[in-house]
Amino acid sequence: MEHKILVVEDSPVVLKVLRHLLIQNPAFLPVLCACYEEAKDRLEEPGEEYFAAIVDLNLPDAENGEVVDLVLSHKVPCIVLTSNFDDDLRLSLLNKGVLDYITKDSRYSFNHVIKVVERLRKNQNLKVLVAEDSSTSRLFIKILLEQCRFRVVEAENGQEALAKLEADPEIRMLITDHNMPLVNGYELVRMLRYNARFQDLVIIGLSAEGDNSLSAKFIKAGANDFLKKPFYHEEFHCRVIHNLEAQEMLETIRDLANLDPLTKLHNRRYLFDEGESYYSRAATADTGVVSLAMIDLDYFKAVNDTYGHMVGDDLLAVIGQEIKTAFPDVLACRFGGEEFCIVVNSDYQGEDFLVMLNGFADQVRSKEYTAAKIKITCSVGVCRQAVDSLDEAIRIADNNLYEAKRLGRDRIVSDK
Ligand SMILES: Nc1nc2c(ncn2[C@@H]2O[C@H](COP(=O)(O)OP(=O)(O)OP(=O)(O)O)[C@@H](O)[C@H]2O)c(=O)[nH]1
Numbered sequence: 001m002e003h004k005i006l007v008v009e010d011s012p013v014v015l016k017v018l019r020h021l022l023i024q025n026p027a028f029l030p031v032l033c034a035c036y037e038e039a040k041d042r043l044e045e046p047g048e049e050y051f052a053a054i055v056d057l058n059l060p061d062a063e064n065g066e067v068v069d070l071v072l073s074h075k076v077p078c079i080v081l082t083s084n085f086d087d088d089l090r091l092s093l094l095n096k097g098v099l100d101y102i103t104k105d106s107r108y109s110f111n112h113v114i115k116v117v118e119r120l121r122k123n124q125n126l127k128v129l130v131a132e133d134s135s136t137s138r139l140f141i142k143i144l145l146e147q148c149r150f151r152v153v154e155a156e157n158g159q160e161a162l163a164k165l166e167a168d169p170e171i172r173m174l175i176t177d178h179n180m181p182l183v184n185g186y187e188l189v190r191m192l193r194y195n196a197r198f199q200d201l202v203i204i205g206l207s208a209e210g211d212n213s214l215s216a217k218f219i220k221a222g223a224n225d226f227l228k229k230p231f232y233h234e235e236f237h238c239r240v241i242h243n244l245e246a247q248e249m250l251e252t253i254r255d256l257a258n259l260d261p262l263t264k265l266h267n268r269r270y271l272f273d274e275g276e277s278y279y280s281r282a283a284t285a286d287t288g289v290v291s292l293a294m295i296d297l298d299y300f301k302a303v304n305d306t307y308g309h310m311v312g313d314d315l316l317a318v319i320g321q322e323i324k325t326a327f328p329d330v331l332a333c334r335f336g337g338e339e340f341c342i343v344v345n346s347d348y349q350g351e352d353f354l355v356m357l358n359g360f361a362d363q364v365r366s367k368e369y370t371a372a373k374i375k376i377t378c379s380v381g382v383c384r385q386a387v388d389s390l391d392e393a394i395r396i397a398d399n400n401l402y403e404a405k406r407l408g409r410d411r412i413v414s415d416k
Contacts, residue, residue, distance in 0.1 A: 002029045003051035008039040008067050021114045036062035043074045050076045057082045124149045131161035131176040144233050158183025173202040193222030202247045263320025266333040275343050275390040288346030291353045292393040294381045294401045298409040300338040307372050314370045326360040379404035382414035
């Protein structure tokens with residue numbers, strides 16, 4: 001969906017620069033206005049919705065920042081880009097609810113503005129939970145977050161917060177007060193950090209003024225950051241965004257380390273890191289036998305030779321997707337080349353793993369893939385017996401895969 005960005009600026013050069021930077025992102029459609037009246041007409045046009053506005057304070061027909069009130073009265077997030085830095089003016093603008101106040105002191109200022117708009121676009125897909133028993137405080141934080149286009153969920157106490165986090169995996173950030181009934185903020189953070197599911201949740205604690213030990217306690221329990229109340233909303237925005245961006249960067253690095261870039265399945269390294277725990281758990285916790293399958297595409301070299309390496313890549317990517325769809329929530333990885341590996345617990349989806357593998361092989365055989373309409377089959381080797389380690393399971397499945405190839409391909413060979 002395209003987002004209209006209103007730009008109100010009397011300098012044609014600045015308008016041109018902002019337009020150029022905004023259109024680099026196809027999600028943005030800049031709407032340029034050279035004066036207050038033009039902006040007013042645009043905003044009042046029926047059915048027009050603006051995602052954000054970038055405004056200059058000094059316009060030929062409105063010299064004292066009137067455009068800010070105009071934009072805010074239409075409930076459009078407003079970013080001020082101005083040539084004069086003035087502390088009092090900055091404070092008064094931030095109090096009005098301006099999202100950011102950026103001075104045109106270098107060419108980096110323009111990039112900063114674009115970064116703010118891009119952040120807003122990402123925020124609209126992110127849910128933030130505010131856990132706070134005071135409704136006034138909760139509403140204040142909710143308004144601050146909604147200004148940044150976050151989707152906000154509320155909880156009145158720690159227990160409700162926990163229930164909402166359990167029920168809604170889309171919540172990416174928790175902002176929690178400490179003094180709450182049932183479960184307090186500090187206990188809530190401790191509980192969450194003991195649960196692997198919430199490792200990636202960004203947590204910001206709120207501590208009351210004068211309670212110096214609480215902020216440290218929050219951090220020790222696993223919060224990413226804390227804010228002392230009362231806080232200035234510029235600091236609030238900065239901390240929220242910085243912590244979110246740090247977490248996003250961490251996830252990107254983790255993806256780069258663990259995912260195969262072509263198929264988006266896990267890579268071999270991840271299989272060896274995680275797969276062993278399936279077998280150790282099965283041995284110690286009596287969770288049933290783990291099954292492992294090696295899936296190898298047949299005569300894949302011929303695909304490369306006939307259609308070229310790029311088409312071969314496309315085919316591998318689409319087969320990766322097929323595996324993801326056919327076996328959701330399993331440990332599935334690209335083992336190497338045109339070979340894939342799947343590890344499942346015995347209770348996986350309550351279905352027989354061999355039946356599922358047969359269904360998958362039937363589906364691959366019946367389809368035509370890529371623009372070149374390629375027909376392909378796969379051979380599968382399976383290990384379903386109880387073994388002590390991942391290495392042992394791979395060795396058995398690999399032998400069975402070799403046997404499937406030897407018997408003519410397009411088949412599944414399993415040890416039981
Ligand atoms: N396009 C593409 N090809 C790859 C990639 N990785 C490995 N291959 C090719 O996969 C082919 C595998 O060939 P072989 O090991 O002979 O296997 P095959 O042709 O599938 O024959 P069988 O396995 O015996 O049925 C080779 O041509 C590799 O170059 C990749 O990332 N992209």
